Amino acid sequence: MLKSFRICEPGSVEEACEFLAQHGLAAAVYAGGTELLLAMKEDLLAPEYLVDVKHLGLGGISFSSSGREVRIGATTTHRELEAWSASRSQWEALAEMEHGVANVRVRNQGTIGGNLCFGEPHADPGTLLSAWDASVEITDPHGRRQLPIGGFLLDEFATALAEGDVMTAVVIPPAPARSGTAYLRFGFLERPTIGVATQVALDPDGETVSQTRIAVGAVGPRPERIEPAESELVGVHSGTGEWPMAVARAASRAAETCTVAADAHGSEDYKRHLVEVFVWRALEVARARAHADAARNAGQ
Template identity: 45%
Template sequence: MLRPFEIHQPESVEAASALVGRYGDDAAFYAGGTELLLVMKEGLVRYRHLVDLKTIPALGALDYDAASGLLRIGGTVTHRALERHPTVRERFPIVAEVERLVANVRVRNVGTIGGNLCFAEPHADPGTLFLTFDAEVELVGTRGARTVPIGAFFTGAYETARQPDEVLTAVRLREGGPQTRWAYMKFGIHERPTLGVAVALTLDAERRGIEDVRIAVGCVGPVPARVPAAEALLRGAPLAEADGPLERAAQVAAEGADAVDDLHGSAEYKVEMVKVFMRRAFRAAAARFQ
């Protein structure tokens, strides 16, 4: 049962942050409510004050700067808006593709990117993908503004580097160059994903050698994470001879993924699945050069 609470509808980020600062543990930010209202209904948390972020126009903005290739996604931009936005579809097709696979259309219509990242439920997709963009998270709180690399944002299951009074105002992604292709592979047996693997593959100018590769594994452990040791095995390898390094990289990625037993399966099972999905994601990214 949902207990009574008061909704505050500030018009600025500063006012929102001040409200949570004032009410402390008795207050939380609220966006789509798809996670928050659920845990409140189940009595897992109780807040007497919810601070609605959707009344702050600036948080709903989505800006792309062609000169720098920077996409700035406001904290209350919904999954559905990202999935459908023409600029996202054209310049960041992998983001639209991954967003289209999040939850169902009802959740995507109201659920926001800020809510997804801040709730830090391990079985989620955008955080894993954003790691391969080296994305940055903008936070604004009563003590000012700061930027946190996405790799340092997730600190544990349902835990982030965000302070309670800090609003996630935006997440920033930089466009890949002409020699970079992305792929994201997910698999699930429940409502939420059991595993997700993101690969950003950059080839040299002749498209023969692997100049760079960024690989992130999500859902299987407490936080999504890059796997630098697996990336290093592939970097510099000729694409035509990538099978051997890929096999070893998949093994290393699976071992480094910090898989845990949960309702989605045993850690052992997830390790095997990471190997399979990492190989598939790498090959899918490589196929996108053709």
């Protein structure tokens, strides 16, 4: 049995925001409970009210009217996202990321919004969303705002959420033309020791790299974009000997500049080594996918 609390079931998102604003730290947003209930069992959090947001129509995945931007409702479960992305070839990186989250039971219960709002550094979704420049939509008692994921995940267990805020959606912008994304995770515990997301986009020639994004997560306090490593690859011809040299430079830059903290998952040196290896591998996967995407587009 958990310590005493009451369940509040609001009738609307606005009511939820007002209740949360009114009760401050005494109230916590409750959806899947896979993070919150664990923190309550450990007595790290002891809210008097759990505000259940599962019945407010905040679930579901939809495309924008242009058909390219994707809006994921905050209470969409990992399992729903896994199933949605597994049936769409362009979303293989999302499928890989979601499939790796914890285990099937956690994925059945846990939500994408809950995962992000908890700010647990040893998590997968924030890293992939960082590589995609995704945003989160937050509703408060006065309206809605969007924040880039990098401006939302601030530190370990710290987000930009204020009292009265409810995350209502995650928005993924359209992928660049002729691009591919990869997400690789590694770890020997339940949560990832490292997660790396990379995206490679190609010029209309289908060979020259026009843009790269590299995000590294779980090794430090929050997912981090490694811009000095990204710039190593721009303008590189991805089908020649230039590519492996540039990838080696990018991986090494990422390992040097990334923020890393030693913890139960490993020492700083060990984690920097992992960053180098996994940035390298993820760039190779993203390159292959970008080539496949370019070939598909050329064939259309």
